[in-house]
Amino acid sequence: MNNILIVTSSANGEASVSSRLAKAHAAQLAAAHPGARIVRRDVGADPIPHLTHVTVAAIKGTPESAAELEARALSDTLVAELVEADLVVIASPMYNFGMSSTLKSWFDHVARAGLTFRYTADGPEGLLKGKQAVLIESRAGFYSEGAGAAMDGQEPHIRTLLGFIGITDVTVVRAEKLAFGPEAAEASIAAAGEALGAAVRLAA
Numbered sequence: 537m538n539n540i541l542i543v544t545s546s547a548n549g550e551a552s553v554s555s556r557l558a559k560a561h562a563a564q565l566a567a568a569h570p571g572a573r574i575v576r577r578d579v580g581a582d583p584i585p586h587l588t589h590v591t592v593a594a595i596k597g598t599p600e601s602a603a604e605l606e607a608r609a610l611s612d613t614l615v616a617e618l619v620e621a622d623l624v625v626i627a628s629p630m631y632n633f634g635m636s637s638t639l640k641s642w643f644d645h646v647a648r649a650g651l652t653f654r655y656t657a658d659g660p661e662g663l664l665k666g667k668q669a670v671l672i673e674s675r676a677g678f679y680s681e682g683a684g685a686a687m688d689g690q691e692p693h694i695r696t697l698l699g700f701i702g703i704t705d706v707t708v709v710r711a712e713k714l715a716f717g718p719e720a721a722e723a724s725i726a727a728a729g730e731a732l733g734a735a736v737r738l739a740a
């Protein structure tokens with residue numbers, strides 16, 4: 537394990553459950569892989585701009601204006617961080633049944649034809665093969681089984697996006713029921729922390 541990318545995406549700063557779990561996981565990973573380079577990208581604190589006609593022209597076409605060159609440089613940087621990573625840890629709070637718009641915008645910038653995926657005669661092919669991902673989810677409700685599962689627009693979407701760019705080895709850790717009272721929240725956060733520790737031990 538040489539390069540680890542940690543993407544956090546909560547708007548809730550230090551109080552964020554998903555960012556706290558990601559921070560603890562980063563410490564676990566650093567201990568298990570002392571030589572690894574850890575790159576942190578916090579799109580919650582420092583949001584990636586939403587796509588505009590400038591960004592789309594910059595990413596899909598040939599950038600010309602200063603704004604287009606700047607937009608292309610950001611996308612190139614984000615793609616490079618991802619391409620270099622052996623392991624990508626994504627911390628995702630659920631907002632309105634999906635991922636945060638800032639994380640979606642990160643995906644909008646890293647799903648790049650010819651760099652992270654391509655279309656072939658047989659359909660799309662992800663180009664980032666051989667990477668591992670850990671997806672840390674935090675949500676107030678309960679969606680991993682039962683009636684709530686049909687409302688989960690977060691986990692299936694993120695899995696689809698990762699798979700589309702070739703990342704299929706995904707370990708999902710969920711902190712759920714965070715609004716079901718302090719005991720349920722504490723138990724869920726503790727279980728998520730243990731699951732992350734187990735993921736490090738398994739990969740070591």
Ligand SMILES: Cc1cc2nc3c(=O)[nH]c(=O)nc-3n(C[C@H](O)[C@H](O)[C@H](O)COP(=O)(O)O)c2cc1C
Pocket residue numbers: 546547548551552553554555628629630631632633634674675676677678714
């Ligand atoms: C704008 C917003 C929308 C939310 N929408 C949902 C939701 O649809 N379902 C849910 O279970 N929790 C929802 N929540 C609660 C968050 O998922 C929960 O507070 C979680 O802990 C956020 O992650 P974080 O602590 O890492 O910021 C929402 C929170 C915010 C701020």
